[in-house]
Amino acid sequence: MPVFTKKNLIRYPFYLLYSLTLILTGIVTYHNWIVGAVGFLLLFTFLALFVKMERIMFNEFESYISMLSHRLKKVGEEALMEMPIGIMLFNEDFQVEWTNPFLASCFAEDTLVGRSLYDVAESLIPLIKQEVESEVVTLHDRKFKVIIKREERLLYFFDITEQTEIEKLYEDERTVLAIIFLDNYDELTQGMDDQLKSNLNSQVTSLINNWANESGVFIKRTSSDKFIAVMNEQILIQLERSKFSILDKVREETSKQSIPLTLSVGVGTGGSTLPELGALAQSSLDLALGRGGDQVAIKQPNGKVKFYGGKTNPMEKRTRVRARVISHALKELVTESGKVIIMGHKFPDMDAIGSAIGILKVAQVNQKEGFIVLDMNQIDTGVQRLLEEIKKKPDLWSRFITPEEALNILTDDTLLVVVDTHKPSLVIEERLINKIENIIVIDHHRRGEEFIEDPLLVYMEPYASSTAELVTELLEYQPKRFKIDMLEATALLAGIIVDTKSFTLRTGSRTFDAASFLRSQGADTVLVQKFLKEDLNQYVQRARFIENAEIYRDGIAISKGEEDETYDHVLIAQAADTLLGISGVGASFVISKRRDQQVGISARSLGDINVQVIMEGLQGGGHLTNAATQLNNLTLHEAEERLKKVIDDYLEGGKKS
Numbered sequence: 001m002p003v004f005t006k007k008n009l010i011r012y013p014f015y016l017l018y019s020l021t022l023i024l025t026g027i028v029t030y031h032n033w034i035v036g037a038v039g040f041l042l043l044f045t046f047l048a049l050f051v052k053m054e055r056i057m058f059n060e061f062e063s064y065i066s067m068l069s070h071r072l073k074k075v076g077e078e079a080l081m082e083m084p085i086g087i088m089l090f091n092e093d094f095q096v097e098w099t100n101p102f103l104a105s106c107f108a109e110d111t112l113v114g115r116s117l118y119d120v121a122e123s124l125i126p127l128i129k130q131e132v133e134s135e136v137v138t139l140h141d142r143k144f145k146v147i148i149k150r151e152e153r154l155l156y157f158f159d160i161t162e163q164t165e166i167e168k169l170y171e172d173e174r175t176v177l178a179i180i181f182l183d184n185y186d187e188l189t190q191g192m193d194d195q196l197k198s199n200l201n202s203q204v205t206s207l208i209n210n211w212a213n214e215s216g217v218f219i220k221r222t223s224s225d226k227f228i229a230v231m232n233e234q235i236l237i238q239l240e241r242s243k244f245s246i247l248d249k250v251r252e253e254t255s256k257q258s259i260p261l262t263l264s265v266g267v268g269t270g271g272s273t274l275p276e277l278g279a280l281a282q283s284s285l286d287l288a289l290g291r292g293g294d295q296v297a298i299k300q301p302n303g304k305v306k307f308y309g310g311k312t313n314p315m316e317k318r319t320r321v322r323a324r325v326i327s328h329a330l331k332e333l334v335t336e337s338g339k340v341i342i343m344g345h346k347f348p349d350m351d352a353i354g355s356a357i358g359i360l361k362v363a364q365v366n367q368k369e370g371f372i373v374l375d376m377n378q379i380d381t382g383v384q385r386l387l388e389e390i391k392k393k394p395d396l397w398s399r400f401i402t403p404e405e406a407l408n409i410l411t412d413d414t415l416l417v418v419v420d421t422h423k424p425s426l427v428i429e430e431r432l433i434n435k436i437e438n439i440i441v442i443d444h445h446r447r448g449e450e451f452i453e454d455p456l457l458v459y460m461e462p463y464a465s466s467t468a469e470l471v472t473e474l475l476e477y478q479p480k481r482f483k484i485d486m487l488e489a490t491a492l493l494a495g496i497i498v499d500t501k502s503f504t505l506r507t508g509s510r511t512f513d514a515a516s517f518l519r520s521q522g523a524d525t526v527l528v529q530k531f532l533k534e535d536l537n538q539y540v541q542r543a544r545f546i547e548n549a550e551i552y553r554d555g556i557a558i559s560k561g562e563e564d565e566t567y568d569h570v571l572i573a574q575a576a577d578t579l580l581g582i583s584g585v586g587a588s589f590v591i592s593k594r595r596d597q598q599v600g601i602s603a604r605s606l607g608d609i610n611v612q613v614i615m616e617g618l619q620g621g622g623h624l625t626n627a628a629t630q631l632n633n634l635t636l637h638e639a640e641e642r643l644k645k646v647i648d649d650y651l652e653g654g655k656k657s
Contacts, residue, residue, distance in 0.1 A: 086144070086157030090117060094125060103157055107140060124155070136160065172234035176269045177277040178217075179285045180208065183262045183293035185225035200259060207253060211246045215239060229265075236269060236298075240308065244296045247309040251294065262294035270300040291446035292462040292624070305449045310610060310624070323470075326459045327477035333440060333456060334363055337415035340370040341406050341436070343428050345421035347378045347569050350531070351466045352420040353386060354495030355442065357488050358471035359417050360399055365482045371399055373406045373428050380570040381538070385531045386494065389487055396487070403429035410436055417442065420467040422460060423450045423621075442470055444499075446612055448621045462623065465511040468495030472514040489523035494531055501577060505625060538571050545575035545590055546582075552644060553651065556609070557585045560636045561592030569600055573628070576602040587611055589647075591639050598630040599639045610650075617646035 029037065086103030090096050094117040104112050107120065117124055127135050127148065134147045143164045147156040182204065189197050201224075208227060212219040215238065218230045231239075247263055254261040266285025271277040280299050287305065288297040295309030334340055340363040344352030356372045363370030379387065391397045401409075406429065416436040422443045424433050433439065439455040444464040464470050472492050475484065496515055500507045503515075519525075549559035557579045561567050572590045579588035587609040594600040601618065603611035605625045612627045620629020631639050 084159060086155075086159075088112070088155040088157070090153050090155070092153070094118065094128075096120065106142065106144075106157070106159070136164075172232060174233045174270075175274070175277060176231045176233060176236045176267060177274070177281045178229040178231070178265055178267045179281045180219075180227035180229055181264045181266070181285055181289070181293075182225040183264050183289070185261065188259055188261060189224075200254070200257075200261070203253065204250060204261065207250055208246065211249065233269065236267065240298075240306070244308045247294060247296065264288040264293045265296040267296060267298040269298060270302075276301070287447055291448075307613070307616075310446075310613065320473075323473040324477045326457070327474040329457055330362060330440065330459075330474060331366055331478060333415055333438070334366045334368050336413075337368060337438060338411050338413035339363075339409070340368055340415045340417060341373060341410065341432065342370060342417045342419060343373040343406075343432060344419050345423075345426045346375075346428055347380065348374070348383060348420070348428070349380070349495075349570070350382060350386065350491070350498040351468050351495035353383055354491040354493070355419040355467040355471040357396075357491045358468065358475055359419060359442070361475060361482070361484060361488055362471075362478055365478050371401045371406065371409070373403055373432070374400050375403060375428050378428070380568055381535055382498075382531050382570065385533075386491060389527070389531075390491075393485075393487060396485070403432070406432055407435070412437075414438070415440065418452060418455075419443070419471070421445070422452055422458075423448060424452055425450060442474075443467055444470060445622060446624075448616065463508065465506045465508065466496050466499035468492045468499070469511055469514045472496075472517060473510070476517060484518075484521040486522035486524060487527075489518045489521040490527050493518045493523040493525070494528045497528055498532065499626075506623070534574075538568070538574075541567065541571055542575045542578060545572075545592075546578055549579055549582075549588075551585075553647065555584055555586035556647060557582065557588045558640065558643070559588075559590050560640055561590075563593070563636050565593065566595050566597075567592040567600075569594055569602070569628075572600055572602040576604040580604045580606065589643060591636055591643065593636065594630065598632055599634050599636060601629050601631070601639065601643060603627045603629075614643075614646050614650050617649065618642060 029039070084102055085100075086106060087100045088096060088103055089098040096112045096115050096117065099112045104110060112120055121137070121139055123137050123139075124146065127137070127146065128150065131150070132148065134145060136143060136145050138144075142159060142161045145158040145160050147158070149155070189200065192200070205221065208219060211217075212229065216231065216235050220228050222228050244265065247265075250261060250263050264285060266281045266283070266288055268277040268280030268282075268284060271280055280301065284297040284299040284305070287299065288295050288307075291297075291307070291310060293310075295307055298306045298308075340359070342356045342359045342363075344356050348356075353372075353374075360370040360372055387400075390400070410432070414436055415438045416432055417440045418427060418433075419442050421427060422441050422445065424430055427433060433452060439452060440457045440459075441452055441455045442459045444461055444467050446462045447460055459470060459474075461470055493515060496511060496518075497503070500511060503511065515523075545559045545561065548561075549557045552558045559575065559579065572592050572594075576588045576590045579585055579590070587603070587605040589611075590602045592600060601615070601620070603615050603622070603626070605611040607625055610624045612622050612624050615621055615627035615629045618629040618631060620627060622628055631642070634642070
């Protein structure tokens, strides 16, 4: 078969046409030899001219191909040697065999040949051994994207320093929105005369404006108690480094005039659109307020939240109006449901059981069937004594069911009320949260990052002493055609007494109002003391915790149990409370193995140290003065070391949130 080259594409059609013409000329010669002879002469002349032209064209084509090949070879050599892409060949011992001049210039050396990669760029060795295809590395203050060809032992270096700087500039200039809220402005200014209110407004506005001007933040007051702030990511980073000093400045300056005004700031960052940033900022503000105010919450689209501030005890600012509104909303939701299931946290205490009994009463008042979920394997001594009394009342005892029974009786219109916690991981049965759509959350703890998703109603008041106090107020605004049983009232009162340490901690005027109401309903304080009586062995164990305590830094007591012993979580909490009563101790931490083999840490404080923040550093939470956490797969010594590190970070300004 003929090979169809560019030369043949011209030659074959010509020869075909020439052959046909030659045949025709032969036929003409047969009839007229003179005309034929002229025709043959012309044909041979034309053939000679064609062959000559073809040879010229072929020579020119060969010359062009040769020149093009030379140019391509030269371009390849220049690309290899001159283009701003680093190329390196190395051997099995990580010795540099060859580099192009560009890569050598990046290392400010004439040649790298013969040098070891350990000396030239040691950071590349792990990448080569880990079989990474590409990675960004920093060499001599420049950023390179390195592509690794292991079979050829070849490295390509792409300088992306400018690209990285542009990306950083873009990140630094991204818009950040913040909402600044004056926590207790309405409460403080209520009853103030116009001059005093005007002076307070001028002082606060001046402080915030000066802070904004110094930080490069645009700020605008939108109402008497709210500001909108616009900044970029770079400014936000600087504000985080200063731990949002405006919080302390406003609190300190206003407290000099006996007006303890505080700020809460919600920050939205990382959003792609302004509405998304606004939603993040509002959500962050809600989170900051839900944790008691006087702090900054920074929420990102990935759900991560950072907190700063929150170093003061939250001021009581809930109102009777809010309690009445929540009570009415609770009544409506209970009425619309088929049945009500109430659930507290794992290893429930008096507050969780008492508030659950209170919500059960709300369901009964509104003629709805209610049940309390309880795991009998997670009961401490005090709660066990309460349950023994409840067993004497069959109507009330029949309302207590196991998690499995609760899962079997739920229907589409079942209402779930979660009390004394808002974290899905802490409830007695998490499957109930996943299977029941209608959920209410009632809690007195500061809100954390983990939260039950999409509840119908949330009543969270970190200013309250206990969830039992909140539930008691809700009961007061339910229909008046009911009488709380003595044992039910006693259980609620026990919850308040336990969480306030007999009205000594986190006790406000509303706490005494709730206790007074319960006493009027027949609550028995003697019976409460019976529930709270201690076992002799527990008393001795607690004394050992006190004996083993050591003072870490100024006024911080840390005690830990025996490595091979397990302790009840209530005992741990009691030991922390007892340590707090020792002279010179401002905060106490007790570490021990729990019955579930986790390491539990119970933390207490008189208010100067925010133990909630310290426990959040260990994935826990709670209140400013009362918090805890549970850690997995750690020894007591390892847990103690982690605790001390978090305490150090807190005291040295690592995260004073």
